Amino acid sequence: MSHISQSVRRSAEPGTKPTPGLDLVIPFSLMAAVALILPPLQAQAWWLILPCLIGLILGWRSISFVLLFAAMTYAETWAAAVYFLALIVLFMMRMNSNPVASHINQIAGAVRQLLLAAPILMVIIVMMLAAGAQWSQGDTGSRAVTGISPSMTPGTVSELVNDSDLAMRVRFSDGQTVPPAQNLYWRGIVLEDFDGRTWSRNNRLEYDLGPIPDGVDEADRLNYLVTLEPSRQFWLYGLHQAYATRPLTFRDRRGVLITSEMVRQRLRYPVTSIAPLPELTLSDTNRQRNLALPPDSNPATRQWVNELRGNIRDDFEFTQAVLQHFNQEAFFYTLTPALNSTHSVDDLLFNTREGYCEHYAGALTVILRAARIPARVVVGYQGGQFNPITGHWSVYQYNAHAWVEAWYPGVGWQRLDPTAAIAPERIQSGIEAWLASLGSNERSQLDHDTRLRLQLTDIPGYQSVRSTLDALQYGWNLGMYDNNGDLRTEDLNNWLAERGLDNLPLWLLALLLVAVGLRAMSGGQFRQPARSAAMRMYLRLDGRLRRRGLGREPGETMAAHLERVGENWPENKPHLQRLADALNKAEYGNEEEQDSTLIRQLIASAGKRLVTDAEGLNGLKGLK
Known part of the structure; x- marks a missing residue:
């Protein structure tokens, strides 16, 4: 039973059970961010994507979410805001703890979490309005x-x-x-x-x-x-x-x-x-x-x-x-x-x-x-x-x-x-x-x-919040930017210019982003380990049961899941117990001592018997 639980926890990790298509969406989103960051005259908001992406690679998803939301408030166009919002939904899909949900269900879950967080986001928006921030409608002249x-x-x-x-x-x-x-x-x-x-x-x-x-x-x-x-x-x-x-x-x-x-x-x-x-x-x-x-x-x-x-x-x-x-x-x-x-x-x-x-x-x-x-x-x-x-x-x-x-x-x-x-x-x-x-x-x-x-302005304390945020922003500008609006890096820039390395920081940034993109596409947390044939068969079976209301719940082990199905379908309970034992042996047993072909046949036979019993499956609908 502990082996089954470990298998479920491993499959529930966001980095090991991706939504179909995410392996392509994440790298292409990252490379799009590279294309946006490279032009030297881009707005400062785009530069927030750099630590955001690094945080995502390192698994710091909460930090990445905060940074990306901060960048969204400074988006110059609605297209940029939609781009940021799509990445936020993508992050929340990666944070979804349900390892077997379809990509549509994960998107729906991410949107649902955003709606539940709406009151907190409204408070943040009010604070930003107090500081003078707003979403731009674009350059109209x-x-x-x-x-x-x-x-x-x-x-x-x-x-x-x-x-x-x-x-x-x-x-x-x-x-x-x-x-x-x-x-x-x-x-x-x-x-x-x-x-x-x-x-x-x-x-x-x-x-x-x-x-x-x-x-x-x-x-x-x-x-x-x-x-x-x-x-x-x-x-x-x-x-x-x-x-x-x-x-x-x-x-x-x-x-x-x-x-x-x-x-x-x-x-x-x-x-x-x-x-x-x-x-x-x-x-x-x-x-x-x-x-x-x-x-x-x-x-x-x-x-x-x-x-x-x-x-x-x-x-x-x-x-x-x-x-x-x-x-x-x-x-x-x-x-x-x-x-x-x-x-x-x-x-x-x-x-x-x-x-x-x-x-x-x-x-x-x-x-x-x-x-x-x-x-x-x-x-x-x-x-x-x-x-x-x-x-x-x-x-x-x-x-x-x-x-x-x-x-x-x-x-x-x-x-x-x-x-x-x-x-x-x-x-x-x-x-x-x-x-x-x-x-x-x-x-x-x-x-x-x-x-x-x-x-x-009629809300008590609003002017105090507005003054505090405005003071923080003014102090930040005085400390971080010089009189020409550039970051205070004059000494480093002068040192590099004397040696003909004016564009070195930009090239280093580009190389860093390319390295992050290659890591995201080739390995690390975004690369999923190969699943065994038995695990893939179980996931297909779970998908069929899910359509009848008996899919595996978040945090539920495979053994507990099959036991719950057997309690609602007593005539097939022995087969479900044999299936759970077979999964345990297939995932954690010694393949040299076990006939893997026989195990796969046993799983296939049990699964086939389970899903072809039309009368039994119809009776399962709606049961918990």
């Missing part, structure tokens, strides 16, 4: 990747409310007097050209290569470190009058930070901001550029401006009058404004009176230009989420914002935000608080992920 685009039309900024991707993290230097959240305007690009509907960036750059002007005291300098996520654009972000000391980074006279290389991976750069310097003179070219309006556009607005300008000649007083008009009249700040006609500013001022930040910023700029006050649109981010653990600010794509800068004689460019006049709670309390205050009709316009994010 420049806006989906960067958030901020080089042009602005009505609706382009408001669409980002549903985008919870991280844009950047900012940490101010110790001892700095950090501006309040409502004063954090992260300047991105300046839009000066207007065709009547779309604001766009003027391609002519006017580089300002000078350092921070002399005479600016240290107390008047605001120093901070920006960690920018990949944007696939050439501009960086900073506060007012920003100077970045990163190599190959320049500043133009509009105050825009430009880098010579596209930001394809996470980038870290120090910035120093000073109080905006007065630009006492404005060149004729810049003046004309920032006064230009399409001819015959928005005639009602021009007439209203001329009437107001006739009573108010001072530029400052005129601007304040316009902002006061926005504040006191019935203008509405909404994510879903009515569609406007060709004369969009006329419709906004005198018809619909509703819009988002880009609508009001564009309208104010047109009004100021019609009044002969140079003005331009600035697009970037406003505010952010402060993390009390590390003291950094996390700025997300939904913090995207548009405002106005106007030029005044003797003062220079000044920031104006019509949103602060129309919906001051949006600036003072932050975008998330403003979204939470929306009515049910407005909330219904948000996508599912955004509504879920707002609901999670």
Whole structure:
């Protein structure tokens, strides 16, 4: 009996009783992972497959499962997520303790275990959402990747409310007097050209290569470190009058930070901001550029401006009058404004009176230009989420914002935000608080992920979990990656480069993966030992009994299994007992002392008698 039990335990080992087809699925999956890992520009999630596969080869299936699930959360496409999920199901099939189940039953068992684990997975998903992770829908263009685009039309900024991707993290230097959240305007690009509907960036750059002007005291300098996520654009972000000391980074006279290389991976750069310097003179070219309006556009607005300008000649007083008009009249700040006609500013001022930040910023700029006050649109981010653990600010794509800068004689460019006049709670309390205050009709316009994010903020302790996970991720990035977004392996890379071995790590990785694949295909835990003829006959018999409800149960020995069948089929109990004894002798007996041919005939005779007794088998159905 002990021999039979040992035989069952050996056959129940996941490495010795594979599902049909698994010997091909596992190696081909591994080789597919090799093909995905080899390109040097692959996302970091693919690299998690390496320790995952090694863990699987070594038998550390739980570790492999955790690593693969972690990689799945960073999948860039749904196809990659399905690929990861298929490997998870494959691992769970290998962990199935039932040695005689068909491959369909093992797949069903793995899926059933995933469903049973759904509550735990939901908790993990909530924690990941708190940390800012999400499953990507794929690259849908420049806006989906960067958030901020080089042009602005009505609706382009408001669409980002549903985008919870991280844009950047900012940490101010110790001892700095950090501006309040409502004063954090992260300047991105300046839009000066207007065709009547779309604001766009003027391609002519006017580089300002000078350092921070002399005479600016240290107390008047605001120093901070920006960690920018990949944007696939050439501009960086900073506060007012920003100077970045990163190599190959320049500043133009509009105050825009430009880098010579596209930001394809996470980038870290120090910035120093000073109080905006007065630009006492404005060149004729810049003046004309920032006064230009399409001819015959928005005639009602021009007439209203001329009437107001006739009573108010001072530029400052005129601007304040316009902002006061926005504040006191019935203008509405909404994510879903009515569609406007060709004369969009006329419709906004005198018809619909509703819009988002880009609508009001564009309208104010047109009004100021019609009044002969140079003005331009600035697009970037406003505010952010402060993390009390590390003291950094996390700025997300939904913090995207548009405002106005106007030029005044003797003062220079000044920031104006019509949103602060129309919906001051949006600036003072932050975008998330403003979204939470929306009515049910407005909330219904948000996508599912955004509504879920707002609901999670009401859960006690959610913000603490979110801050903790965000702090851990920020600390990991600071410790593991340099300012260029590369792993901190500069010394090793330099040493290898000096000896012409730049690609050695990549080739070593490829060789390691190929070695793991060859081992998986040729031997080790994935190679099953050959079964005896008697064992194969028993497994076929068990398959027939399983269809009638009397298959071997997990953990049940063959002897106990046949004894249970004999109790429900008394007339064949002697034959079943002889079959159990024959299996014991065939598996563990001395073949030199036993007539193996006679034993096989005995097993075949007993099995044939068992399965050809139609009346008896019909009586077995449903019995236990």
